[in-house]
Amino acid sequence: MARFHLVGISRNAVLWPALTLAAVVVALPRPVVARAGGTIVGTISTKEPAAKPIRVTIDPDVCGQSVPDESVTVDAAGHLANVVVTVTGVKVPAPVDAAVGNEKCRFAPRVSLLRPAGTVKMLSKDPVLHTMHAAAADGKVLFNVSVPIPNMTLSKPVDKPGVVTLSCSTHTWMRGYLFVTEELSGVSGADGKFRIEGVPAGPRELRVWHEALKVTVPVKVVVKDGETATIDVTMVK
Numbered sequence: 188m189a190r191f192h193l194v195g196i197s198r199n200a201v202l203w204p205a206l207t208l209a210a211v212v213v214a215l216p217r218p219v220v221a222r223a224g225g226t227i228v229g230t231i232s233t234k235e236p237a238a239k240p241i242r243v244t245i246d247p248d249v250c251g252q253s254v255p256d257e258s259v260t261v262d263a264a265g266h267l268a269n270v271v272v273t274v275t276g277v278k279v280p281a282p283v284d285a286a287v288g289n290e291k292c293r294f295a296p297r298v299s300l301l302r303p304a305g306t307v308k309m310l311s312k313d314p315v316l317h318t319m320h321a322a323a324a325d326g327k328v329l330f331n332v333s334v335p336i337p338n339m340t341l342s343k344p345v346d347k348p349g350v351v352t353l354s355c356s357t358h359t360w361m362r363g364y365l366f367v368t369e370e371l372s373g374v375s376g377a378d379g380k381f382r383i384e385g386v387p388a389g390p391r392e393l394r395v396w397h398e399a400l401k402v403t404v405p406v407k408v409v410v411k412d413g414e415t416a417t418i419d420v421t422m423v424k
Contacts, residue, residue: 225410227383227391229418231270231375233400237261241360243292246315250292254360257297258399266379267422269298269364273394274386277371284308287353287363289317289334294353294363298374298398301367303348309334309341318356321365324349331356350396364398388412397422 238256260268285299289311301307309319311334321329321343329351330343345351345367353363366372373381393406400422408416 223413224385224387225412226415227272227274227386227393227408227410227418228415229272229381229420231267231272231379231381231395231397231420231422232265233259233261233267233422234265235259235261235400235422235424243360245358246292246313249313249315250358254292256360257293258362260297260377262378264379266375266377267397267400268375268377268379269296269397270375270379270381270420270422271298271300271366271372271396272375272381272383272420273368273370273372273396274383275370275392275394277387277391278369279371280369285365286310287319287365289313289319289355289361292317292355292358292361294355294361296374297362298364298366300372300374301345301351301365303367303369304344304346305367306342306344307365309343311337311339313337316357317361320354320356321345322352322354323347324352362398366396386410393418393420395420395422400424 238259240253241256242253243250283302284306285301286308287299288295311317314337317334319334320331323329332341334341345365348367348369351365351367355361371383373383375381388410390409395402395406402420402422406420408418410416
């Protein structure tokens, strides 16, 4: 076997660079793990009374003698449901589908979130003819389909952001809304509460939408990584 000798170079001189490199490698800082942001929670309230029930004029055997008017849905404490809270400027990249059902001659849920280029899936539980008429804020009809039998599912795409109003030509009191947005959003529940997770840290402005009520002042909050920011909002006519 051939042997090689380092002429004029000491063993320490050869080992020193390697040891120095090892020290450098060990001294490198560990990667910083990105945090998932913070959370915004809150309660939406109003002093407006709940809307009165609507008298049914067709298919009372399925719909009942009256149906709730959900345009203003509040509990005894004034907590307001069906409010969309949006974190302005924070985009959500992935499309999300929405499912809207016809149940006892009402759209359920009343308000749904949908990303642009997402799909709305329509399902009826009622043994009567329903239609689902979808119109953009400018009045443009996006689709108008019949759902004639129970457990029948139809799907339609919705491409552009904005508020889409759903109605039924058979049962004219029926209303629903698709809130189509690419921004991070949440909807208040029956108790008026909403929760939005994964909000980037920093000062944030919230846009608040309701079909009949509004806010009168800007809604702002400061979000910190790993923490929960709480804000309460009051809406008026």
